[in-house]
Amino acid sequence: MTDAKDSSRRDFLRKSSLLGVAVVAGNVVASRETVLPPLPSNPATEKAMPTRNLGRTGYRVGIFSLGGQASIEQPNNDAIAVPIVERALDLGVNYIDTAAMYGGEQRWSQRYIGQVMKRRRNQTYLASKTHDRTRDGSLKLLEQSLTLLNTDHLDAWQLHHIDSQDDVDRIFSKGGAIEAFQQAREQKMVRFLGVTGHRDPDLLIQCLERFPLDQILMALNAADKHHLSFQEKLLPLAVEKQIGIIGMKIPARGRILASWKPDPHHQGGFEGSAPGPGTLAMKEAMYYVLSQPVSTVIIGCDTIAQLEENVQFARDFTPLSERQLAALSEKAQPVARQALFFRRWA
Numbered sequence: 001m002t003d004a005k006d007s008s009r010r011d012f013l014r015k016s017s018l019l020g021v022a023v024v025a026g027n028v029v030a031s032r033e034t035v036l037p038p039l040p041s042n043p044a045t046e047k048a049m050p051t052r053n054l055g056r057t058g059y060r061v062g063i064f065s066l067g068g069q070a071s072i073e074q075p076n077n078d079a080i081a082v083p084i085v086e087r088a089l090d091l092g093v094n095y096i097d098t099a100a101m102y103g104g105e106q107r108w109s110q111r112y113i114g115q116v117m118k119r120r121r122n123q124t125y126l127a128s129k130t131h132d133r134t135r136d137g138s139l140k141l142l143e144q145s146l147t148l149l150n151t152d153h154l155d156a157w158q159l160h161h162i163d164s165q166d167d168v169d170r171i172f173s174k175g176g177a178i179e180a181f182q183q184a185r186e187q188k189m190v191r192f193l194g195v196t197g198h199r200d201p202d203l204l205i206q207c208l209e210r211f212p213l214d215q216i217l218m219a220l221n222a223a224d225k226h227h228l229s230f231q232e233k234l235l236p237l238a239v240e241k242q243i244g245i246i247g248m249k250i251p252a253r254g255r256i257l258a259s260w261k262p263d264p265h266h267q268g269g270f271e272g273s274a275p276g277p278g279t280l281a282m283k284e285a286m287y288y289v290l291s292q293p294v295s296t297v298i299i300g301c302d303t304i305a306q307l308e309e310n311v312q313f314a315r316d317f318t319p320l321s322e323r324q325l326a327a328l329s330e331k332a333q334p335v336a337r338q339a340l341f342f343r344r345w346a
Contacts, residue, residue, distance in 0.1 A: 034188040036153055040094060042123040048092025049314040054295045055215055055244030057192055059125055059155075061095045061296045064286075064314035066307070067248065068098030068109040070300030075103065080303070081112040087304050089116070089123050091311045097217070097246070097298045098149070099129040099160055100141045110148035118150045126151065127217075129160035129196060130177060133170040138180035142189060156215055157184060158194035162203045172210055181211075198249060198342035201234040208237055215244035217298070221252055222280060222288040222332040223339035231292065239293050247289040247297040249342060256280050256332060256339040274338035279331050283313050288328045291320040 039059050045051060051060040066072075066088045072081045085096070102109035110128070117126065128145050130138040146152060159171060159181075171177045184190045192214035195207045204216065216238050224231050238245050254260045255274040259282075262275055280288075289297050301307040320328070332339055 036188050036191055037122070039191075040122050040125050040155065042089060042092060042094040044090065044092035045094045046092075049311065050317060052295045053244075054095075054125070056242045057214055057244055059244075061125065061244075062092055062314065063290055063296050063317060064093065064310050065095035065097060065246070065296045065298045066093050067298040067300035068096065068102050068113060071302045072098075072112055072300060073103040073109040075106060075108055077108065078112065078115070081108070082115050084301055084304055084307055085113055085116045086120075088301075088307055088311075089120055091308065093311070094123065095125045095127070095246075095296055095298070097127045097248075099131070100145055101129075101131045101160065107144070107148055110145055114148045114150040121151050125155040127156035127158060127194070128154050129158040130180070131160040133167060133177050135175050135177060135179040135183075138177040139184070142180070142184055146189070153188060154190045156192045156194050157181065157190040158196050158215070158217060159207065160196055161199075162195060162197040162207060163199050165203065168203055168206050168210075171207075178211060192244075194244070196248075200228060200344045201230045201232070204230075204234055205237060208234075208241060208243070213243060215246065215295075217246040217248055219249040219340075219342055220247040220289050220292060220294070221250050221256055221339055222285060222328045223252070223256060223336040225329055226333055226336035227340050227345070228343045235292065245294045247292065247294045248299075250289050250297050250299055251282060251285050252278070252339040252341065254278075255341065256285055256335060257282060273341065274335075276335075278335045278339060280328065282309070284328055284331075286310065286313050287317060287320055288325060290314075290317055291325055 045062050049062045049064060051062050054061045071077055071084060096113060098109045098113050100107060130141045132138045132141055159177060162168060181193050185193060194213055194215035194217060195204060196217035197204045198219040218230050218234060220230055251257050256278040258277050258279055260274060260277045286297060299310055
């Protein structure tokens with residue numbers, strides 16, 4: 001990438017967010033013609049783990065990908081977070097997910113990942129998100145994200161955490177975030193567009209039906225079928241539309257795992273109440289979701305040891321039978337409430 005190209009794209013964002021985009025004969029006027037580089041390629045991926053198509057994007061993604069939470073969103077945690085990102089790439093991970101809201105106002109997740117992207121941007125598919133529902137607000141977040149991530153483009157930009165009907169209505173209204181998505185893609189600021197959500201499958205179905213998105217990040221785990229199932233309607237629709245499907249909340253922030261130790265200081269809210277341990281091993285939790293028609297799963301890691309264990313699980317993966325899947329779903333049923341803390345319960 002060049003300073004001139006980067007400056008040109010940033011100029012576009014500033015001008016469009018403040019003044020609106022000029023339209024001539026129905027086409028957005030770009031500040032400069034730009035071309036995206038080839039899709040990323042991590043030379044370690046093919047030997048590290050199985051890969052799958054990321055929908056129709058043309059990208060082959062390893063079945064385990066790195067999430068930008070856990071240690072990677074904690075404040076002043078460079079000594080732990082940055083080595084996790086580095087080690088992930090060394091181990092063959094070729095998809096990293098982050099978001100503008102990870103790590104609070106300081107956006108620690110993007111800062112840590114950006115330190116590694118200075119040197120290794122071409123080795124990983126880089127996905128981030130906007131939680132703003134407006135065009136101008138989303139463009140501002142994109143500009144900041146590109147700066148913090150030390151890149152001039154994202155491989156995927158996603159609508160973050162679709163939580164209510166109001167979110168959907170605002171995004172698709174005049175001046176909504178979907179206008180920022182269209183502009184950013186036309187200007188080659190982003191390669192592909194996506195949506196993410198945990199709460200209600202019907203909200204995400206609306207998004208898939210209203211706009212030709214390229215990928216979806218959805219909350220899936222072994223308790224899914226016990227409340228507002230994403231597997232029932234949303235997952236088949238995503239498969240039908242041939243979009244990339246990324247699974248998240250596989251261990252439900254640890255709450256589905258038998259190793260979970262309740263923390264009285266972190267109960268309730270989006271963290272979710274979990275008064276007792278879960279019922280699954282991490283390998284069972286991961287294999288349940290990888291046996292669904294997903295492209296990859298993203299999991300945040302607190303330590304390099306956790307990261308290495310997850311990569312090993314991915315390397316050794318073989319799909320579970322229908323009988324095995326049903327048994328794991330039944331095993332998760334007693335802790336479904338805490339394993340699906342992110343779903344709509346009222």
